[in-house]
Amino acid sequence: MTDALSHDPRPPHRPSRGTGRRTRGEAAYGSTSDAGSAALRVAIVGPAHLDEETAVAHTAMLAHHLSDAGHEVTLVTWTAPSRSRSSVTAASAEHPHVAPFPRTIRALSRTRPDTWVRVGRRLRDVDAVLLVHPVPTSVPAHRALLQAAGAVHTGSLPHGAGPRPQSVVVCLDALPGRSRLVEGRLVSSLLSRVDSVLVPSAGQVSLARDLGAHHVSVAALPPLPAGGDGTARGWRRGPTRLLALEAAGRLDGLELLLRAVRAVPDVSLTVAGELRGADAARIGRLAADPALGGRVEVREGPLPADVLGALLGIHDVLALPYLSAPSTREVALGHLHGLPVLAFEVPPFSSQVTDGLDGLLVPCGDEDALTTALRRLGDPNVRRRLAEGVQTPDLTASWAHYLGAIETLSAPDRLAAAGPRDGAGSEPAGHAGRGLGPTLSRARQVAAPGARLVADRLVRSVAGQEVTDVAGRASDTVARRVRQAASRVLAGRRPLVTLQPGDLPDWVRATDVLGEPEQADDARRLSRILGLPRSLDDVAAWAALGALAAILRVRDDGLRSSVIVDEGGTRSLLSRWARAVGFAPVEIHFTGEHPSVAALDVDTGSLDVIVRIHPHGCDGEDVDHVLEQASWALGSGGLLVVTVPIGPRAAEGAIGPADVRAILARAHGLGFVLVGDLDGDVTARMRTAASRARADDAAYGLVRLTLRRR
Numbered sequence: 001m002t003d004a005l006s007h008d009p010r011p012p013h014r015p016s017r018g019t020g021r022r023t024r025g026e027a028a029y030g031s032t033s034d035a036g037s038a039a040l041r042v043a044i045v046g047p048a049h050l051d052e053e054t055a056v057a058h059t060a061m062l063a064h065h066l067s068d069a070g071h072e073v074t075l076v077t078w079t080a081p082s083r084s085r086s087s088v089t090a091a092s093a094e095h096p097h098v099a100p101f102p103r104t105i106r107a108l109s110r111t112r113p114d115t116w117v118r119v120g121r122r123l124r125d126v127d128a129v130l131l132v133h134p135v136p137t138s139v140p141a142h143r144a145l146l147q148a149a150g151a152v153h154t155g156s157l158p159h160g161a162g163p164r165p166q167s168v169v170v171c172l173d174a175l176p177g178r179s180r181l182v183e184g185r186l187v188s189s190l191l192s193r194v195d196s197v198l199v200p201s202a203g204q205v206s207l208a209r210d211l212g213a214h215h216v217s218v219a220a221l222p223p224l225p226a227g228g229d230g231t232a233r234g235w236r237r238g239p240t241r242l243l244a245l246e247a248a249g250r251l252d253g254l255e256l257l258l259r260a261v262r263a264v265p266d267v268s269l270t271v272a273g274e275l276r277g278a279d280a281a282r283i284g285r286l287a288a289d290p291a292l293g294g295r296v297e298v299r300e301g302p303l304p305a306d307v308l309g310a311l312l313g314i315h316d317v318l319a320l321p322y323l324s325a326p327s328t329r330e331v332a333l334g335h336l337h338g339l340p341v342l343a344f345e346v347p348p349f350s351s352q353v354t355d356g357l358d359g360l361l362v363p364c365g366d367e368d369a370l371t372t373a374l375r376r377l378g379d380p381n382v383r384r385r386l387a388e389g390v391q392t393p394d395l396t397a398s399w400a401h402y403l404g405a406i407e408t409l410s411a412p413d414r415l416a417a418a419g420p421r422d423g424a425g426s427e428p429a430g431h432a433g434r435g436l437g438p439t440l441s442r443a444r445q446v447a448a449p450g451a452r453l454v455a456d457r458l459v460r461s462v463a464g465q466e467v468t469d470v471a472g473r474a475s476d477t478v479a480r481r482v483r484q485a486a487s488r489v490l491a492g493r494r495p496l497v498t499l500q501p502g503d504l505p506d507w508v509r510a511t512d513v514l515g516e517p518e519q520a521d522d523a524r525r526l527s528r529i530l531g532l533p534r535s536l537d538d539v540a541a542w543a544a545l546g547a548l549a550a551i552l553r554v555r556d557d558g559l560r561s562s563v564i565v566d567e568g569g570t571r572s573l574l575s576r577w578a579r580a581v582g583f584a585p586v587e588i589h590f591t592g593e594h595p596s597v598a599a600l601d602v603d604t605g606s607l608d609v610i611v612r613i614h615p616h617g618c619d620g621e622d623v624d625h626v627l628e629q630a631s632w633a634l635g636s637g638g639l640l641v642v643t644v645p646i647g648p649r650a651a652e653g654a655i656g657p658a659d660v661r662a663i664l665a666r667a668h669g670l671g672f673v674l675v676g677d678l679d680g681d682v683t684a685r686m687r688t689a690a691s692r693a694r695a696d697d698a699a700y701g702l703v704r705l706t707l708r709r710r
Contacts, residue, residue: 040071040410043123043165045108045145046132047077055133055172056098057224057305062132062170063101065399066406069710074126075104076119098224098305108141116141120148128166128410131194136176136186143190153195153214167194168409172221174324175199175207188212196409201348203324219405220348222398223332224305239266239295240377242342243315245303245330246273246283253321253344255286256367262291264374269319272299272311312337316383320349323364331359332393340386342373351684357389397664404673404708408554411637497531499581501553504530510550510706511676513646514542515689532577543613543704544574547641550675550706551578555608555639560584562608565633568616605635614702617643619653623663627707631670634709640672641706646686647699654699657686663705672707 044066046059059075067073109115123129129151131142146152151167169191176183191197192212199208200221208216242261246254254271261269275283280300287296303311312318318334320343331352334341341359343349353359360376362369376382505526514520520538523545527535535541555562560582566575567588575585610630612618618626623644630640644663647654655663664674676682682703689701 040127040407041125042066042071042073042128042130042410043076043126044073044130044132045076045142046130047135047138058172058221059132060098060101061222061224061399062130062402062406063103064099065403067101067103069403069407071407073101073103075101076108076123077104077106078108078110079106079115108145110138110141113141113144116144117148120145123149123151123165126165128168130168130170130406130410131190132170133172134169134187134190136183139186139190143193146193151195152193166196166410168406169194169197169213170406171197171199171204171208173200175204175211184211198405198409200329203347215409217405217409219402220398221329222395222402223329223336223393239268240317240374240383241315242267242269242317242319242374242377243311243339244269244271244319244321245308246271246275252323253365254283256365256370257319257321258286258289258292258296260367260370260374261295262289263371264378265293266378267374268295268297270297270299270311270315272303272308274302275300309337312339315339316387317342317359317377320344321370322346322349332398334359335390335393338387338390340383340390342377354389354687356386358386358391360386394661394665396668397661400664400668401674404675407673407710408675408708496582497580499530499532499552501549501556504549504552508545508549509676509682510546510553510641510704511674511682512546512704513682513685513689514539514702514704515685515692515700527577531580533573533580535573537573537615539614539702540573543617543643543702544572544577546704547574547611547613547706548577548581550639550641551583551609552581554675554706554708555637563606564609564611565607567610567612572616574611574613604632605638607633607638608635609639609641610634611641613641613643613704617645617702619644620655620659621653623655624666627663627667627670627672630707631672631709636709638709639675639706640709641704643702643704645699646689646701646703648696650697651699652697657683657690660686660703660705667707671710673710675706675708 044059044063046062047055059077063073063075105119107115107119123145126149129146129149131146134142146167149165149167151165153167176187188211191208192214194213196215196217197208197213198217198219199205200219202218205216205218242257244254244257257269261267271283271287275298283298287298299311312334316339318330318339318341320330320341323344324346331341331343331349335358341349341353343353343359343361344364345355345361346364350361353361355361360373362373508523508526517538520542523542524535524538527541527545535544551562551564562583564575564578564583564585565588566572566578566585568574570587572585572587575587578585610626610633612626623642626642627640630638634640644660645651645654646656646660649656667674686701686703692700
């Protein structure tokens with residue numbers, strides 16, 4: 001068997017420029033080229049058998065997208081049983097639109113525990129181990145693999161310990177609840193041992209935490225490709241044809257739909273999916289009800305891509321009768337094929353479907369409302385209007401957001417912040433994302449070296465001292481402001497505020513929308529509770545608090561050494577707060593022909609954070625310019641935080657909700673991924689703010705976007 005884990009295909013050693021940091025891959029294998037030094041070594045451990053088709057397709061696509069993003073990816077899967085085809089053949093046959101991933105290792109055997117340990121040992125030098133869609137029966141193997149790889153979460157790193165792989169569980173479906181004791185205990189024994197858990201919807205966060213997860217993130221699942229031409233059928237006359245996609249254990253609400261169909265004669269229903277055992281028998285009995293008159297067809301078994309595409313093509317409406325929805329890709333799948341969606345008003349459907357525009361939402365569990373909605377769909381004109389309102393989902397943006405979440409969880413910097421490095425003290429710190437917990441005296445000790453490191457790094461990176469007079473003056477200005485920022489921290493006139501990521505509540509988000517004054521009031525009150533300097537501007541407090549939270553959660557190494565360029569000027573609230581917690585931000589306010597970091601003459605990739613937020617934020621005209629400049633000034637993993645007003649087209653400088661997605665698409669092309677979930681209630685709040693607008697020529701909200709450089 002060819003072992004792709006036994007050799008290192010990276011290019012030979014070549015010195016890298018920039019910050020002087022090294023990734024885990026560089027530490028283990030030597031520095032690489034500039035492109036290689038920004039890449040991660042990722043091992044994906046995922047399913048590849050015929051009874052897990054959806055997980056197979058997702059795993060293969062995830063491997064392809066991570067590889068296309070420049071990361072070094074190895075897909076580790078199970079050996080195929082003798083009675084079945086190989087994993088690559090299986091994935092290719094069931095999903096012809098998903099190409100097999102070439103760097104695939106079939107080395108894990110379900111019946112040989114020695115393979116679990118042997119493969120784990122070969123993964124000790126990767127940056128991250130991703131466990132995709134772990135099922136309870138595979139938990140013992142995954143635990144043994146992580147233990148052998150040294151990727152088990154321990155809460156803190158012992159003094160002098162070397163780097164280890166990050167361990168991330170990527171969930172594709174619902175986690176087992178407390179009622180399923182055996183499965184719940186098995187999954188809990190895994191989630192409590194990994195660094196991070198990625199779930200597909202916000203409703204799964206509390207469940208993952210109940211199962212012992214230390215750090216939980218949310219990212220909507222990108223839709224999988226399916227065959228067919230995707231032609232909308234909303235204008236066809238005749239009975240309405242509904243398609244319901246079901247799976248074992250997800251039959252809640254289907255009985256309500258069948259009763260509603262029984263009350264509306266001009267509706268037919270196809271139930272398709274993997275129904276087994278008692279679930280299949282139950283659906284069969286319900287579908288055989290004489291009152292339904294043979295209008296319900298049940299198609300049991302797997303749904304390969306071409307079969308699913310054909311089913312979508314011959315139906316009028318995609319029905320999602322779920323009382324709770326752990327997955328997030330069904331709506332996008334229907335919209336990809338031009339189908340409006342009928343669903344209960346539960347997250348995430350309530351934010352993905354616009355009632356009356358591209359589908360119909362009914363109150364959760366309300367059978368009468370469901371019956372009324374089916375009667376509305378019986379009108380061909382209603383179906384046509386809904387089909388015309390369906391917008392094709394942006395798959396590129398969906399995968400960009402999903403990859404951004406995984407890259408953030410896989411970055412070695414998260415482990416670097418989990419404990420002392422290079423002998424920088426003997427006091428262990430907590431896990432990143434849960435608060436490092438240093439004492440005030442410890443914070444004062446690290447403030448001075450952190451400030452000096454910022455000054456040294458940025459002053460060394462300032463270019464042009466020996467070129468033109470203009471460049472020289474710009475360099476002098478930057479250097480002077482860096483020294484001033486460092487001296488303010490070093491002076492210690494104000495006791496440092498002990499603030500760690502775990503001190504900030506979940507509602508303080510990196511990417512968010514301000515649509516109501518109460519949100520800004522809450523942000524300002526929280527800043528006072530945290531002990532940050534006072535602010536009289538509520539909106540500025542909201543913008544600065546989210547930016548500070550993003551820096552602490554994503555870009556802080558525990559020493560407050562990140563190079564932060566704040567373009568809000570010398571009176572910026574963010575800079576005041578950043579200094580209060582131990583950073584040494586550089587305050588620069590560009591005007592005239594250089595409205596952004598174009599005038600900051602520094603080395604490429606030498607900055608960690610660039611902030612452009614209210615009251616000196618971006619508008620619809622200069623946000624592209626800021627993106628372009630930040631794409632070269634920020635190093636790999638660097639953050640760009642901007643605020644942009646949202647409003648009607650007549651509002652000067654404002655953008656609409658659709659323009660936000662266009663900005664993200666352009667940012668993706670420049671190498672940025674979004675930190676946060678735009679497809680969650682952020683989009684819903686933008687729509688709510690728009691509905692409350694009272695003027696046609698004024699902004700009605702403010703959107704904060706946090707973008708991470710790949």
